[in-house]
Every structure is written in C-alpha cells, then in structure tokens.
Amino acid sequence: MTHFKPLWLGLCCALGLNLAQAQAPEAVQAFLPPAAVVQQALLASPALQAALSQKSAQMHRAQMTASGNAEFTVRMNQQSRRVQQPQDRFAETSLSLERPLRWWGKGQLDADLAEKSREVARIAYADALHEASRGLMQHWFSLRKAQVDRDSAAASLGLAQALVRQAQARLKQGDISQLDADLAQAELQRCQAALQAAQSQHAAVQITLTRLYPGLPLELLPPDWQGLPDLPPMAALQQTFLENHHELKLWRAEAARMRVLAERIDKDKWPDPTLGVYTQRERQGTEQLVGLSLSMPLAGQARQSHALAALAESQNAQDKVRQLQAQLGTDFEARWTQLQHHKMAAQHLQTAARLQGQAADKSLKAYAVGEHTMTELLQNRRLANEQRRESERQHWEVVERQALLTLDLHQIWDFDD
Numbered sequence: 001m002t003h004f005k006p007l008w009l010g011l012c013c014a015l016g017l018n019l020a021q022a023q024a025p026e027a028v029q030a031f032l033p034p035a036a037v038v039q040q041a042l043l044a045s046p047a048l049q050a051a052l053s054q055k056s057a058q059m060h061r062a063q064m065t066a067s068g069n070a071e072f073t074v075r076m077n078q079q080s081r082r083v084q085q086p087q088d089r090f091a092e093t094s095l096s097l098e099r100p101l102r103w104w105g106k107g108q109l110d111a112d113l114a115e116k117s118r119e120v121a122r123i124a125y126a127d128a129l130h131e132a133s134r135g136l137m138q139h140w141f142s143l144r145k146a147q148v149d150r151d152s153a154a155a156s157l158g159l160a161q162a163l164v165r166q167a168q169a170r171l172k173q174g175d176i177s178q179l180d181a182d183l184a185q186a187e188l189q190r191c192q193a194a195l196q197a198a199q200s201q202h203a204a205v206q207i208t209l210t211r212l213y214p215g216l217p218l219e220l221l222p223p224d225w226q227g228l229p230d231l232p233p234m235a236a237l238q239q240t241f242l243e244n245h246h247e248l249k250l251w252r253a254e255a256a257r258m259r260v261l262a263e264r265i266d267k268d269k270w271p272d273p274t275l276g277v278y279t280q281r282e283r284q285g286t287e288q289l290v291g292l293s294l295s296m297p298l299a300g301q302a303r304q305s306h307a308l309a310a311l312a313e314s315q316n317a318q319d320k321v322r323q324l325q326a327q328l329g330t331d332f333e334a335r336w337t338q339l340q341h342h343k344m345a346a347q348h349l350q351t352a353a354r355l356q357g358q359a360a361d362k363s364l365k366a367y368a369v370g371e372h373t374m375t376e377l378l379q380n381r382r383l384a385n386e387q388r389r390e391s392e393r394q395h396w397e398v399v400e401r402q403a404l405l406t407l408d409l410h411q412i413w414d415f416d417d
Contacts, residue, residue: 025411027228028403032140032412033217039415041213042132051128058121066114068107070100070272081283090284096293098276106272109264116257123253126416127246133413134404136216139209141400143218145393146202152389153195159381160184160191167374180374187378225346225395228402234336237409241332242325244410251324255317262310269307271297332408339401346394353387360384 029035042048074097081090102110167184170176209216231237242248273296280289363380366372372380406412 025406028399028406029412031220031223031228031399032137032403033220035413037216038133038136038413041216042129042136042415044214045132045212047132048129051125054128055121055125058124059118062114062117062121065117066111068102068110070102073098073276090282092280092282092284094278094280096276096278098274098293100272100274103272104267104270106264106267109260109267113257113260113264116253116260120250120253120257123246123250127250129415130246130407133407133415136213137403137407137413138400139205139212141396141403143202143205143209144220144396146198146205148389148392148396150195150198150202152385152392153191153198155388156382156385157188157191157195159385160188163377163381164188176374183374183378223395223399225350228399230343231336231339231402231405234333237336237405238329238332240409242328245328245408248321248324248328251317251321255314255321258310258314258317262307262314265310266307269299269303271299271303335401335405339398339405342394342398342401346391346398349387349391349394353384353391356380356384356387 032038075095077094079092079094081092082088083090164181164184164187167176167181171178171181206218209218273294276293276295278289278291278293281287282289360380360383363372363377367374367377403412410416
C-alpha cells in the first residue's frame, strides 16, 4: 500500500492545481465587464480595424509570393528588308512569347514562404487583439481606482460638513474656541477641493473609456475581496505563459519565415531560365520560321552576398527569440512575485485601516469631552480616511495585477479564435 502513496499524493496535487486554475478565471471575471461585451467593443475599435486591414494586406502579399512574379512577355518586331540584287523590298514580322521558369525547387520554397507569411499575419493580428484587451483592462482598472478616490473624497467631505455643523453649534454654546471653528471650516474647504480634483480625474478616465469603447458598461457590483483565489505555483504557470505569449509566438514565426527566406534566396544563386517560342515571317511571307528560345543570366557575386546576408538575418531572428524567451520568463517570475507581495500589503493595509478607523472614532469621543483638540481630531480623521482609501486602492491593484496575469495566460478574454 505504501507504494501507492506517492501516486495518490501526485494525483491530489494535480487535482488541486487544476481546481485552482479553474476557479481563478471565474473569480477574476467577476471584477470585469462581460467578455462578450468586451469582444464586441474591441472588434469595433479603430485599432483592431487597422490590424485587420494589415492582416489582409499580409495575406495578399503571401499569395503574391506563392504565385511568383514571373510573367509572360510578348514581343513583336516589324522590319523592312531591302535587297540590291535583284533590287527589291520586303516587309518582315516576328512574334515571340517568353516566360521565366522557377527551377531548382524554388516554387515549393515560395509556397512554404507564403504559408509562413500567413502564419505571421495571423499571429500579428492576434497580438494586436491581445494588446487591445490589455489596454481596455488597464483603462477599466484606472476607472475603478479613480472611483475609489472620488468616493473617499466624498466621504471626507461628508464628515467635514458634519464637523462644521457640530463646531458651529458648540461655538454658540461656548464649548469651543473660534480657532477650532475656523479649523473645521478650513478642513471643509480642503475636502471640497480634494473632491473636485477627484471628480475631475474620474471624469477624464470615464470619458476615455466611453470614447474608446462605446457601449462598454461602466458600473460594477460591489467587489468581494475575499472571492479572489491564490494563483497556482509560479513554475506551473510560467510554461503556459511562454507558450501563449503572442510576441514570442510572433518572433518564432518570423524566425521560421526568415529561415525559409534564406533558403529561397540561396537558391537564387542558380538563375532561372527564360523559355520562349517565336515565329518569323520573312521576305513578304515567302519564308516562315518557328523556333524555341532559351536564355539564362550568368550569376555574379551579388547573389552570393545576398544569400549570406539573408542567412545572417535568419540567425539574428533566432537569437532574438532566445533572448525574448529568457526576458519574458524573468518578467513573469517578477510579476508573480510582486503579486504575492501586493496581496500581503493589501492585508496589512486592511488591518491598518480598521485600526485607524477605530482610533478616529475614539478621537471624536475624546474631542467631545475635551480630551482631544480639533487639530488632533482632524489629523486622526484624515489618517483614517487615507488608510481606507489606500486599502481599497491596494485591493484593486491586486485584482488588476492578477487579472492581467490571467489574461496573459489566456484564461479570460481569449478572443484569438
């Protein structure tokens, strides 16, 4: 029985990992607009329309490569022949039809090169769609953070207004000095200015989302910070990230295309022949000629240099793939690690906000019995509100980072197909 323990442990770990991977996208999606609405907004955007046009252009160029650039050439000559003995003049005509031939396996290489070009075009469009998704997501979370700042400023203004009313009432009763009343009024003015600034920033982000993505719903249900599960271990996700990363896939496809292109250019060291048929009518039609023609360029040093340059460019593309893969792997590890630290920071800020809120409530009671000054009360309230704002912003920062990672893993908003 002991022999089966490692197997059972492995199965349990695998099931746990799969369960975590299945739960994470659904939990992240709860903080985002519906995927169908997002896809519709992205596909209607000018950026994606431009990317689609670029893809179409690349597809047509690929077809041109597969077809080849060889064309038929029609040549006609009209001449006059003059004979001295006996003296006479003849009208003569010649007509020829010529076309270069793709020999030495160049036709198959052109077909392979065209298919590689089509693959590059498809991946480039998918990359544009993915980057547009990232841009929308970042704008979405910018709005959420701006909303936190606006709501926090509005809450501070409400407290400041209540404090001014309380201070005016106590001033009339002689319980506080004019200085305390002035401090309360100054705090009210500061909170009004902060609210105006927060509303301005919120309006700017909201206008950006509305103009760039018409029809995108901007409202969101109250967030459930406890509903966001932890990500699986970094090593389990890094390989998936690299396999699905569009830029890396694009460079791999481009490197493969460059390899085929280098082979194709190397074949050009053997020039293509031009085959033709011709007919001639001489001496006013008394003589008729029909024949074949064959011509071939004599290759020079330029073809060899061109082939070597293409080979070097192909190697350069392969080196860039390896460099980008190492860089992306490092970046993913850093992002995963930063997310864990941000989650811990969010927990600490949530505790700090709760404790600071309790301290502000106690400070208000202490001020009511004369144990705290107006300055101490305002400072404690300001700190409590700042802690609440920072705590909520930090939670949104965690959600944004995890959502972007989940998007890059193609677990949400996967519109490639």
